[in-house]
Amino acid sequence: MGYLLGIDIGTSGTKTLLVTTKGRIAASVTVEYPAYAPKPAWSEQVPEDWWQAAIASIRAVLKKAKVKGANVTGLGLSGQMHGSVFLDKAGKVLRRAILWNDQRTGAECEAITRAAGGRKQLIRMVANPALTGFTAPKILWVRTHEPRVYAKTAKILLPKDYVRYRLTGEFATEVSDASGTLLLDVRRRRWSTKLLGLLKIDRDLLPEVYESQEVSGCLTAEAAKVTGLAAGTPVVGGGGDQAAGAVGGGIVRRGAISATLGTSGVVFAHADTVETDPEGRVHTFCHAVEGKWHVMGVVLAAGGSLQWFRNTLCQDLVRKAKREKVDPYELITAAAAKVAPGSDGLYFLPYLTGERTPHADPSARAAWVGLSNMHTRAHMARAVMEGATYAMRDCLEIITRMGVPVREIRVAGGGARSPFWRSLQADIYRKPVWTVSSEEGPAYGVALLAGVGTGVWKSVPEACDATIRTLQATKPTRKHVKRYDALYPEYGQLYRSLKADFARIAALA
Secondary structure: EEEEEEEEEOOEEEEEEEEEOOOOEEEEEEEOOOOEEEOOOOOOEEEHHHHHHHHHHHHHHHHHHHHHHHHHEEEEEOOOOOOEEEOOOOOOOOOEEOOOOOOOHHHHHHHHHHOOHHHHHHHHHHOOOOOOOHHHHHHHHHHOOOOOHHHHEEEEHHHHHHHHHHHOOOOOOHHHHHHHHOEEOOOOOOOHHHHHHHHHOOOHHEEEEOOOOEEEEEOOHHHHHOOOOOOEEEOOEEEEEEHHHHHHOOOOOEEEEEEOOOOOOEEEEEOOOOOOOOOOOOOEOOOOOOEEEEEEEEEEOOOOHHHHHHHHHOHHHHHHOOOHOOOOHHHHHHHHOOOOHHHHOOOOOOEOEEEEOOOOOOOOOOEEOOOOOOOOHHHHHHHHHHHHHHHHHHHHHHHHHHHOOOOEEEEEEEEHHHHHHHHHHHHOOOEEEEOOOOOOOOHHHHHHHHHHOOOOOOHHHHHHHHHHOEEEOOOOHHHHHHHHEEEHHHHHHHHHHHHHHHHHHHHHH
């Protein structure tokens, strides 16, 4: 039997998935690693940690499934988007990678916008505005603040593409992840020579761009030796984590929407043509489906807000969950479910790391608003979950107003595994939400892409049709919909009321 390998280089760890050529998951292994915050709002990781995690997870997943590496016929790569790996002429890493959630590049974003002739002109050029999380401003930041590093730089790679380089020796990326650098001409699916020229960034610093299912290289003998795979195994382009996750959830046709609540929250819509928001509140990127695009709204700390709440205010529940051998989130959500919709007037703004959609505001800060002596920790937990879901609705509202059809919402991530949070999403989105047969997201998606690239399936939609099905619908509760429709506008007003205060607080910090 043949197998496909999907590797997702995430922010908290690398997940490697072994999938049969029929789409059945044979084994899954995740290896974690740390992130670093040398200054407030900075976020970095060591690329060597990704590579060692890839090696360890590949070997472990083969061992777990009792499969020989020679039986793996194709490999796909996914990963956290927007990160930057700076390599010298020998392919050695020059500094720690700056990650997607790093907020240091506000001045560089302004410089890019000026160089392009304004925000609207930049959106016309590359379909998106300059945001602090993107790769281009990170490149400018290193050039300005670490000129010695920049002078030695021969290549700049995205996280998954660094692992590709270690596997194949090739400098390559693909269209979905490259879209998030801000340097890709998204309409033409190639690097924007115009913007590169305006920013004075050498095109040779960037890798070659492939479609997501195209073979971008093959495993070297050295990589085969350390991973246990066979030399010559094809490695396809793969996808940025969101596009790959959409493939893993079957979001490959117009009208299909995914709402993923992981550390970040993402509302993702397939598009047959380039659809842009003139205000730049959502991203327009190339999809991992050849010749297609997607529109995406991003909430920086959706599930991450509940994770912070657990780690900061629920250590007693974490200990209790360990004793009872249950997930601590089950205890937290069980308490939250007992609180009335609207948390008795308590709101939570989930801006722990600034916010992307719809505000594009790195200075935004999280807050509970409306807190009184009647509120309990359970109220606070529910308010966190409601606030994160309101933020997801912000994304959905913009996409809907753009004329993108919303026929079916498929949920993924931690917010899909929790029955309570699924119900909360249905109530706040005002539509049924569906779970799907695959819960492995990006790693599964790039395994399917590897299958397409190696001839198992003829196209990405065909691969999804053969392997993915919807399972369970969670319908909204009418009285809850009415309640949340009344509360949602106030949630939006709170940001507008506090925006100037957030900027002053950030400046003081």
